[in-house]
Amino acid sequence: MNKTLIATIILAVVVGVFHFVLRPIFAIDDFSWVLNQYVYFLILVLSIVAYNLILKLRPAMAWRGGVVWLTGLYFYKFILYPPVPWTLLITYMMLWTIGTFLYVSQDEATFKEFRAPLVKVVIGEYKFARIVVFTMMPLLVGFATYKSLIPKFEEPVELRTVHPAPPATTKVHGKTYPLEEISNPFRVDEQDNYKDSFPFLDADKSEYMKYVTEGGTVFFQNCHYCHGDQLNGLGMFSHVFNPTPANFVDPGTIAMLQESFLFWRVSKGGPGLPNESTPWSSAMPPWEEHLTTDQIWKVILFEYWYTGWHPRTFDEESSVGE
Amino acid sequence: MLGKDQRKFRAIPWVLAAVLAVCFAGFAQNAFAKEAFAESVFAEEAFAKEVGAQEAEVAEGEGEPEVEWSQDVFYKDFEGNPLKGIVSGYPAPELGDSDYNNYDFAPSRMLLWMANQQHLYFGSFVLAVPIFCMMIEFIGVRTKESDPVLSAKYDKLAHDLMKVSLTAYSWTAILGGILLFTFITLFPGFFKYMAGIFRPVMHVYALMFLAESGVLYVYYYGWDKMGADPFLKWVHVSLSVLLNLIGTVLMYLANSWATFMQAPGGIDEQGRFLGNIWHVIHSTLWNPVGVHRILGNIVFGGGIVGAYAAYHYLSAKNDEEKAHYDWMCYVAMFIAIFGLIPLPFAGYWLMKEVYAFRQQMGITLMGGIMAWLFIIQAVMIGLLFFGANSYLHNSMARVKGAHRYMKYCKYMVLLLIVCFTMWMTPHTIVMTPAELKAMGGAQHPVVGHFGVMSAKNTAVNLMITCTILCFLLYQKANKKITVPWQTVGNCWIAAIFVFAACNIVFLGVYGYFLPANQRVGLSVPQVTSTLTTLFAGMAINISMFKDSESYGDIQWGTLSNVGCYAIFLLAISFTWLMGLMGYIRSAVRLFWHVTEVVRDNSPDAYTLTIGEAGKMLTFNTLFVWVQFIVVFWVGSLTGKKKVAEARSPEGVPVPAQQQ
Numbered sequence: 014m015n016k017t018l019i020a021t022i023i024l025a026v027v028v029g030v031f032h033f034v035l036r037p038i039f040a041i042d043d044f045s046w047v048l049n050q051y052v053y054f055l056i057l058v059l060s061i062v063a064y065n066l067i068l069k070l071r072p073a074m075a076w077r078g079g080v081v082w083l084t085g086l087y088f089y090k091f092i093l094y095p096p097v098p099w100t101l102l103i104t105y106m107m108l109w110t111i112g113t114f115l116y117v118s119q120d121e122a123t124f125k126e127f128r129a130p131l132v133k134v135v136i137g138e139y140k141f142a143r144i145v146v147f148t149m150m151p152l153l154v155g156f157a158t159y160k161s162l163i164p165k166f167e168e169p170v171e172l173r174t175v176h177p178a179p180p181a182t183t184k185v186h187g188k189t190y191p192l193e194e195i196s197n198p199f200r201v202d203e204q205d206n207y208k209d210s211f212p213f214l215d216a217d218k219s220e221y222m223k224y225v226t227e228g229g230t231v232f233f234q235n236c237h238y239c240h241g242d243q244l245n246g247l248g249m250f251s252h253v254f255n256p257t258p259a260n261f262v263d264p265g266t267i268a269m270l271q272e273s274f275l276f277w278r279v280s281k282g283g284p285g286l287p288n289e290s291t292p293w294s295s296a297m298p299p300w301e302e303h304l305t306t307d308q309i310w311k312v313i314l315f316e317y318w319y320t321g322w323h324p325r326t327f328d329e330e331s332s333v334g335e
Numbered sequence: 336m337l338g339k340d341q342r343k344f345r346a347i348p349w350v351l352a353a354v355l356a357v358c359f360a361g362f363a364q365n366a367f368a369k370e371a372f373a374e375s376v377f378a379e380e381a382f383a384k385e386v387g388a389q390e391a392e393v394a395e396g397e398g399e400p401e402v403e404w405s406q407d408v409f410y411k412d413f414e415g416n417p418l419k420g421i422v423s424g425y426p427a428p429e430l431g432d433s434d435y436n437n438y439d440f441a442p443s444r445m446l447l448w449m450a451n452q453q454h455l456y457f458g459s460f461v462l463a464v465p466i467f468c469m470m471i472e473f474i475g476v477r478t479k480e481s482d483p484v485l486s487a488k489y490d491k492l493a494h495d496l497m498k499v500s501l502t503a504y505s506w507t508a509i510l511g512g513i514l515l516f517t518f519i520t521l522f523p524g525f526f527k528y529m530a531g532i533f534r535p536v537m538h539v540y541a542l543m544f545l546a547e548s549g550v551l552y553v554y555y556y557g558w559d560k561m562g563a564d565p566f567l568k569w570v571h572v573s574l575s576v577l578l579n580l581i582g583t584v585l586m587y588l589a590n591s592w593a594t595f596m597q598a599p600g601g602i603d604e605q606g607r608f609l610g611n612i613w614h615v616i617h618s619t620l621w622n623p624v625g626v627h628r629i630l631g632n633i634v635f636g637g638g639i640v641g642a643y644a645a646y647h648y649l650s651a652k653n654d655e656e657k658a659h660y661d662w663m664c665y666v667a668m669f670i671a672i673f674g675l676i677p678l679p680f681a682g683y684w685l686m687k688e689v690y691a692f693r694q695q696m697g698i699t700l701m702g703g704i705m706a707w708l709f710i711i712q713a714v715m716i717g718l719l720f721f722g723a724n725s726y727l728h729n730s731m732a733r734v735k736g737a738h739r740y741m742k743y744c745k746y747m748v749l750l751l752i753v754c755f756t757m758w759m760t761p762h763t764i765v766m767t768p769a770e771l772k773a774m775g776g777a778q779h780p781v782v783g784h785f786g787v788m789s790a791k792n793t794a795v796n797l798m799i800t801c802t803i804l805c806f807l808l809y810q811k812a813n814k815k816i817t818v819p820w821q822t823v824g825n826c827w828i829a830a831i832f833v834f835a836a837c838n839i840v841f842l843g844v845y846g847y848f849l850p851a852n853q854r855v856g857l858s859v860p861q862v863t864s865t866l867t868t869l870f871a872g873m874a875i876n877i878s879m880f881k882d883s884e885s886y887g888d889i890q891w892g893t894l895s896n897v898g899c900y901a902i903f904l905l906a907i908s909f910t911w912l913m914g915l916m917g918y919i920r921s922a923v924r925l926f927w928h929v930t931e932v933v934r935d936n937s938p939d940a941y942t943l944t945i946g947e948a949g950k951m952l953t954f955n956t957l958f959v960w961v962q963f964i965v966v967f968w969v970g971s972l973t974g975k976k977k978v979a980e981a982r983s984p985e986g987v988p989v990p991a992q993q994q
């Protein structure tokens with residue numbers, strides 16, 4: 014019997030057993046280092062490699078290429094959780110397809126072996142396969158056309174600019190602040206002890222903690238409805254916004270920004286965003302109309318304290334000293 | 336006697352080369368380190384002028400001071416205060432409708448972009464080719480005693496490349512003229528301001544062009560005459576160093592205009608020149624842009640020469656031609672990959688300086704309006720690494736003995752794909768509201784961690800390390816190592832790579848727990864780990880080749896078609912990527928001609944949509960390749976004539992009585 018056919022039958026059985034029997038056991042809600050879907054996937058891949066080696070099946074290159082490609086698709090569709098958006102899935106599969114191509118074309122002989130069945134299908138040596146392929150092709154095109162033309166009622170996706178570039182200065186409550194120079198006045202105590210301390214979780218610094226607590230009070234009175242009581246952007250109103258409110262726990266938000274940037278962003282809100290890359294989709298009000306300057310600084314202090322991030326700082330400019 | 340004299344003379348080129356090297360080192364030091372001495376001299380001069388002006392004022396005792404002092408927009412003194420300078424120019428103009436001209440058929444900005452890009456493409460090619468020729472000719476001279484046949488091949492290759500470069504050189508000058516006229520006619524107001532400040536630089540630039548042409552012609556036309564005598568050959572090699580030196584100065588001078596526009600220095604807030612031309616030239620982005628462009632030129636030039644050779648390889652009619660062009664592909668790719676490995680690091684340096692100049696400029700680039708273009712850039716860079724590795728794998732397959740290492744290729748591909756997936760994952764994912772809800776938030780709990788620099792740095796360093804490993808295996812492919820310490824050597828190589836990979840991954844993970852300013856610093860040990868694998872790995876690898884036996888020569892002329900297409904992919908990717916990054920760097924000024932000094936009041940002062948920019952980049956890429964094809968065709972005419980002349984006696988019927 015053809016070894017490739019044997020390999021295909023065994024693969025179908027193994028994947029069937031894994032997917033329908035083992036996967037539900039591994040895919041439990043509570044994360045476990047042993048019983049999780051990634052361990053399941055690893056075992057599945059190792060099993061496929063193992064039985065091929067043990068049985069010395071050595072299926073055809075085109076088969077191997079196909080299985081490698083399907084393994085990637087299986088991972089991104091069924092293993093990676095929560096599911097990634099369509100755009101990312103396409104990107105990942107494009108990369109995986111390139112990788113599969115590099116694998117099957119690593120040398121002349123391998124590529125020739127990979128191409129052989131495809132050539133045979135096209136020239137008609139595999140007659141049945143040719144009939145199937147050339148019948149399926151127009152059907153697939155038709156299906157794709159149908160999918161693209163069928164009316165959809167979802168909001169269209171949009172490319173969005175995440176970090177607007179701040180202006181050089183901002184005017185809050187009648188005072189002009191140069192954004193590249195200002196720092197949080199409540200981060201520095203009388204002895205200047207907090208300037209570079211990290212992490213800011215030191216509860217012994219009572220004065221500092223007083224400001225943090227005041228900032229926290231402001232946050233829970235005003236901000237947590239959208240930004241969430243864990244500061245993860247999942248407040249009770251967050252689901253009605255697109256994009257959702259910023260997730261401060263994420264390493265790509267406040268951890269990458271200077272405090273002065275936050276000061277500007279909080280003070281001016283959505284309406285104060287620059288002309289560059291309009292229209293903006295920010296529902297945040299200009300908090301300068303509701304909070305004092307000190308309250309804004311304190312709430313920023315709280316956000317960094319709670320998340321454990323350190324505000325972005327820069328080294329001295331290279332022009333200094335010349 | 337003659338031999339003795341020759342031996343005496345042989346020292347001269349070394350001395351000449353040493354002098355040139357010292358000059359180059361001095362220049363490089365200038366370029367890389369913002370030399371303190373020169374700065375202090377300028378400061379002293381400025382101080383002396385100030386004192387002199389005050390004394391003159393005191394001597395006159397009355398009247399308005401003759402000189403006006405103003406503060407520099409960028410440079411600061413030792414106390415961190417803005418540096419003062421004597422106002423020596425006019426304020427920047429408030430440009431109006433009369434300062435811009437246009438044609439009906441296309442926006443002026445597009446025309447200037449096209450003219451600029453075409454000139455830059457050709458400029459980088461003609462600057463890159465002499466670097467190639469210098470290296471190839473030097474290798475040819477050094478291998479003359481050990482392998483005269485290979486030496487002659489190297490020499491011929493360098494000569495052929497120069498021939499192509501000569502045609503491209505004239506073409507570059509024509510495109511430069513077109514660019515200049517486009518600038519003057521369409522943006523006269525802005526050009527007037529730039530010319531007012533850069534007047535002396537422009538003249539020096541023109542003179543340097545003259546020097547470049549002179550050396551280029553002597554270098555090219557003296558090739559055969561200077562090739563016969565060993566002393567003259569060394570002089571000829573030295574000329575290539577001089578040619579590159581002048582070319583580099585030329586490029587740095589031209590760079591100063593662009594870097595001044597992006598991050599000006601040496602002027603006050605009104606745009607008035609403060610009398611120190613070095614400050615205007617040497618603005619904050621000058622050094623990183625210069626280094627980035629030199630490396631970029633090498634990679635771009637390698638791509639073009641590689642594509643040229645790949646085309647000839649695919650269309651070769653006999654084995655000899657196939658072998659020659661296969662070898663040429665290899666040399667070009669070797670040089671291109673040599674430039675590609677340090678290129679991302681130069682890019683990081685440039686971005687660091689951009690952030691240091693203006694935070695908002697950095698944010699506009701990396702997180703703001705230009706961020707999606709950087710995602711496209713990430714795709715293109717990934718394609719470059721895929722193309723380079725694919726070429727190496729396919730090249731390895733034609734080396735006898737490579738079967739020992741071919742089995743590792745698939746694992747290297749897997750590593751590359753995993754790293755590239757990390758590298759490509761955007762921080763902000765494009766998604767529908769339904770997908771957002773399904774994901775539970777704007778950031779994915781697993782792949783969301785790949786959206787920040789810690790992950791990106793780790794991924795790109797691992798990709799480069801993987802490419803280096805692939806190259807070391809390629810080097811070893813047909814060698815049967817015989818040195819007694821081969822096991823120890825292999826263990827060392829393995830240890831270096833494993834340690835480097837662990838260090839890169841560890842630092843990448845550690846970066847998540849550090850504040851941003853310290854996290855940026857982690858990229859240095861990561862890069863050091865990567866470069867250690869390159870230098871230490873290669874040094875041990877090459878040392879092991881001593882007295883090695885060969886499994887057989889490389890079978891030149893048997894490169895697979897996939898390998899050739901990988902080269903085309905590289906060449907097109909380089910071209911497109913170069914245009915993209917040039918556009919990003921230039922467009923980040925948004926509505927400024929000169930950042931925060933000269934406002935762009937033309938109707939074209941808008942940022943293009945990604946689609947429009949992509950179309951323009953693609954057009955520029957296609958257009959320049961059409962021109963390259965024409966230039967290569969023109970360059971090949973001489974070769975065809977010579978071949979025809981050489982072959983004609985064979986074609987002439989020989990009378991029977993003479994046979």
